[in-house]
Amino acid sequence: MSPISRGFHRRHEPDADPSRVPPGQYVTADFPVLSAGPTPRTALKDWTFSITGAATPKTWTWDEFQALPSEKVTTDIHCVTRWSKLDTTWQGVTLDTLLGQVDHTGTFLLAHCDGGYTTNLPIADVLGGQAWVAYNYGGNPLAAEHGGPARLLVPHLYFWKSAKWVRRLELLDHDVPGFWESYGYNNYGDPWKEQRYAGD
Ligand SMILES: Nc1nc2c(c(=O)[nH]1)N[C@H]1C(S)=C(S)[C@@H](COP(=O)(O)O)O[C@H]1N2
Ligand SMILES: [Mo]
Numbered sequence: 392m393s394p395i396s397r398g399f400h401r402r403h404e405p406d407a408d409p410s411r412v413p414p415g416q417y418v419t420a421d422f423p424v425l426s427a428g429p430t431p432r433t434a435l436k437d438w439t440f441s442i443t444g445a446a447t448p449k450t451w452t453w454d455e456f457q458a459l460p461s462e463k464v465t466t467d468i469h470c471v472t473r474w475s476k477l478d479t480t481w482q483g484v485t486l487d488t489l490l491g492q493v494d495h496t497g498t499f500l501l502a503h504c505d506g507g508y509t510t511n512l513p514i515a516d517v518l519g520g521q522a523w524v525a526y527n528y529g530g531n532p533l534a535a536e537h538g539g540p541a542r543l544l545v546p547h548l549y550f551w552k553s554a555k556w557v558r559r560l561e562l563l564d565h566d567v568p569g570f571w572e573s574y575g576y577n578n579y580g581d582p583w584k585e586q587r588y589a590g591d
Pocket of ligand 2: 425470471472550551
């Protein structure tokens, strides 16, 4: 037998500050990949980002999007499959900035992604510096399997709300469940209240 056992096991980080770990979660140093389908790959020259459902819809090219003011963010992320990752570092554009460039009266949004994934969010949860469209992770361009060229980052909710390969935010005056929300995940997804599944 090999003297070195490279078992498949979760890398627990027992020293993590427990006040930063929501109930039922464990802290991992890894960055697992969770995708409901294959990784789409859109060339930057073909990539656009749009907001629809506004009185004044708006579309940015990749270069226009890069020219928007961006922020560096350090935050903890929490996946409903029970891993949490602390102090992840991102760069992206706040949804305050993006929604500030359209006239709208929306109260909910549905995020649309390459590959067809969707997720829904109340507008109140994406304003006030709570949500970004992030294109850098750990100081590098966001890897395709983690949602590059750009993904939503909504770290105060379970990570399925952080739509990878996001291309369009559809503003709505009513709530429309997204992909996982239609398959039994909680509609809102607060990790601190363990809102994993419908009815939690
Ligand atoms: N477009 C798209 N976004 C997605 C998903 C997906 O399948 N497709 N999975 C979600 C889920 S369930 C989680 S936990 C996170 C995983 O992000 P990661 O693969 O970067 O860890 O992405 C979310 N965003
Ligand atoms: Mo997830």
